Amino acid sequence: MSMDQNLTSKESWLKSQWLRHLATVLAVSCVVMLTNLGGPRLWDRDEPRNANCAFEMLGRGDWIVPTFNAELRTHKPVLQYWSIMISYSLLGVSEFSARLPSAVYAILTAVLTWLMGRRLFGATAGLWAGCAIGSSLLFVMAGRACTPDATLIFWSTLSLAIYVLRTFPVATEQPATGRHSLFPDLLTAVLMYGAMGFAMLAKGPIGLIIPTACIGMFLLIETLPPLDVSHLVWWKRFPAQVWAVFHPVHFLRTCWYMNPVMALCVSLAIAMPWYVAVGIATDGEFLTGFFYDHNLSRATNAMEGHRGNVLFYPAAILVGMFPWSVIAIPLVMEVSARLRHRDGQSRSLVFAIAWVGVFIGLFTIAKTKLPSYITPCYPGAALLVGYVVDRWVRNDLLIAKFWPAIAAGVLVVVGIVLGAAVPAIAEEHLPGEEWLGILGLLPILTAAGGTVWAYQRQRLVAATWFAGGSALIVMSIFALGAQRADEHQRSHEILAAIFAQHEHPELASYRTLEPSWVFYAGMPVREYSPAAKSKKSEAETAARVIEHLEKSAGAYLITNRAGMQDLQGRLPADVVVLAERPLFLKNDRLFAIGRRRQETEAPAEVTAHVERIMAKQPPETFRY
Structure with a gap:
């Protein structure tokens, strides 16, 4: 040739x-x-x-x-x-x-x-x-x-x-x-x-x-x-x-x-x-x-x-980069060893480290801290992960050979914890979803399969297995777990109870406002909330709420348990509780308050609104 x-x-x-x-x-x-x-x-x-x-x-x-x-x-x-x-x-x-x-x-x-x-x-x-x-x-x-x-x-x-x-x-x-x-x-x-x-x-x-x-x-x-x-x-x-x-x-x-x-x-x-x-x-x-x-x-x-504290963001990146963060310790050790040797990729390592370090350092100084603040440094962290995984696949690590096995053990422990914790949490907040604990098997199987292939010196297959398992773990959490959790949200039923009584309600909330109500109602929700924690402010706000309910037959209100206590005995005679539902993941209740429809048969527009809300669909247009 x-x-x-x-x-x-x-x-x-x-x-x-x-x-x-x-x-x-x-x-x-x-x-x-x-x-x-x-x-x-x-x-x-x-x-x-x-x-x-x-x-x-x-x-x-x-x-x-x-x-x-x-x-x-x-x-x-x-x-x-x-x-x-x-x-x-x-x-x-x-x-x-x-x-x-x-x-x-x-x-x-x-x-x-x-x-x-x-x-x-x-x-x-x-x-x-x-x-x-x-x-x-x-x-x-x-x-x-x-x-x-x-x-x-x-x-x-x-x-x-x-x-x-x-x-x-x-x-x-x-x-x-x-x-x-x-x-x-x-x-x-x-x-x-x-x-x-x-x-x-x-x-x-x-x-x-x-x-x-x-x-x-x-x-x-x-x-x-x-x-x-x-x-x-x-x-x-x-x-x-x-x-x-x-x-x-x-x-x-x-x-x-x-x-x-x-x-x-x-x-x-x-x-x-x-x-x-x-x-x-x-x-x-x-x-x-x-x-x-x-x-x-x-x-x-x-x-x-x-x-x-100063450990907030290091901990956040360990959680945020999961499952790949199980190699965090060997990654730090390998990168440190490589920097001491100064080869042709040392400059690249410095760039990736600077990317991650600047985000963690600057946001650690800032007073308000949220895990999402440092997600823009995750690509930099992924570059370091890719570098170390590639070195391992090529059997070119400077650190001890047992560290990848320890990382697999960490993933097994995480799987066991998930398998035990998810059913316990579901029993309290998501009854009937205890079976989601089976998701804990995914990290265990990912670690086990990768270990078997690595033991047979099939490092490329082992790394591929781990990558596929990682994708499956994360996808299952959001595509399956989040969907099952969503089935336990009930606040849309509060909106449906109101729209079943009036096709164009004047919506208001007292002491609580979930932004999703605005989106799924397709209209503004007037918010009443005490300006300060004082009896005078609370009394004045409650009086404005009563005024809202009295001014129009189409006035409706969503409130919580504390709001109901404030309004007890003060509601207009024809205003009743239309529905009561638990507030998702919180120890509280939601109440829909307003007047019942006089007609025995609801107009088609009302029925369409109720069906749309129960199907958890937003309207086509936002109405002011």
């Missing part, structure tokens, strides 16, 4: 490998993200808020001002709402179309992770990284939820992927040297900062700050001149290295190297037009609420009780 034929054959094989790996990543992520995506109702509280905000904006034909329950919503910028509005326009209003944009963003993020893994660590490491991110617990949750998390993850990952693909050479085992290639050319930088501009439309300033901080941390480390700390006592060496990395001169030089003027100009050119437009349309109210209440206040105060 001639040399030309050999080259053609190799190119053909590489192309087919590229397509096979892409198809595998797409298959895993699509199956996990899309299976029964629209099955469960929207989960209170964030999902219906986001879904209905887009519903209201689409109904008004307004692409600028986000509202929920006919009131300005300042929690998040507009990109997620735009995505949902497009989905509604194409597919109609439903749970599936509300969640589909998040699923698409998550699938594309898995592809980007695969591409980065190929460039940083090699083709097979990229494949494992793409499969890992596509079957990690909290990343999948973000991709299957109607929230802006997957949107932010995609655009921030895209900016970092552009940096990697245009800056890093193809993965090699030879040590890399030089600084010239550590920042991309002008056009690439524009594309990179442009992606960050879209991330700013997804969640605000962090869309620019965090990705640039990740790249900046990588550059601070990699552009640092050689530092000799051998003459220092051991406990002074690490502080000396940290000081060298963050030395003001080195720090400012690195910041300037990243062209901050271009970063601001390009990202603001993307994001600023909408922020200006919404500021003008709301007389600055959105800007004040978003930047002050939902950015500055969350950074400086623990809002809504969401607080934690």
Whole structure:
């Protein structure tokens, strides 16, 4: 065979490998993200808020001002709402179309992770990284939820992927040297900062700050001149290295190297037009609420009780990357050993570590803490997972050989705990669903099968078995477990009881408001809630509730047990309790209050409303 034929054959094989790996990543992520995506109702509280905000904006034909329950919503910028509005326009209003944009963003993020893994660590490491991110617990949750998390993850990952693909050479085992290639050319930088501009439309300033901080941390480390700390006592060496990395001169030089003027100009050119437009349309109210209440206040105060210590985010990432997090200890040990050896992939490891470390570090400093805040670093963690799994498959780990077996043992323990805990929890909150404890068998079977294949030295088969088992575990939790839990939600029956009495009720709530009521009712729900915990405030609010019920025959109210106690003996004579149901997963009851229909036979419109609500379907249009 001639040399030309050999080259053609190799190119053909590489192309087919590229397509096979892409198809595998797409298959895993699509199956996990899309299976029964629209099955469960929207989960209170964030999902219906986001879904209905887009519903209201689409109904008004307004692409600028986000509202929920006919009131300005300042929690998040507009990109997620735009995505949902497009989905509604194409597919109609439903749970599936509300969640589909998040699923698409998550699938594309898995592809980007695969591409980065190929460039940083090699083709097979990229494949494992793409499969890992596509079957990690909290990343999948973000991709299957109607929230802006997957949107932010995609655009921030895209900016970092552009940096990697245009800056890093193809993965090699030879040590890399030089600084010239550590920042991309002008056009690439524009594309990179442009992606960050879209991330700013997804969640605000962090869309620019965090990705640039990740790249900046990588550059601070990699552009640092050689530092000799051998003459220092051991406990002074690490502080000396940290000081060298963050030395003001080195720090400012690195910041300037990243062209901050271009970063601001390009990202603001993307994001600023909408922020200006919404500021003008709301007389600055959105800007004040978003930047002050939902950015500055969350950074400086623990809002809504969401607080934690320095271990909060390390623990969160262990849960969020499950099942792949069972290799966390051997991963840390292997990566540490590789960094000490400084081969051609050390720079790639530093980049992935900087990505994860910046997110954990910055959000640990912030006062308000939620597990979802660090999900944009999961692709970076998946890159490290892909690297270590690839090394194990090639039998090229530096650490002791028994660590993978210990990881399998951890997965077995998790399966046993799930098998015992799920029936106990279901017995109290989801009676009749105790059988879901069988899901605990999936981690056990995944660990057992992988161990058997590994014992037979079929490492590739073992890793493939683990990847498939991980996808099945996570998919079963969300596609099956969430669906069964949803069957125990009863609040829609409260709405159905009201719509059975009146085709166009004037809805209000007292002391409780679940956002899903607004979405499935397809109309605003006026909220009555005491402004302060005082008897005077509570009495004044209760009086306004009674006034609401007295003013119209079509006035209806949803309240809880505390609200019923406040209103006891004060309701108009013809106002009765229409329905009473348990509040899902809470030790409380919901009550529908209003007047019964006088006619014996309900009009067709009323019957249609009731059937729609009982089928857990939103209306076609939102009625103000």
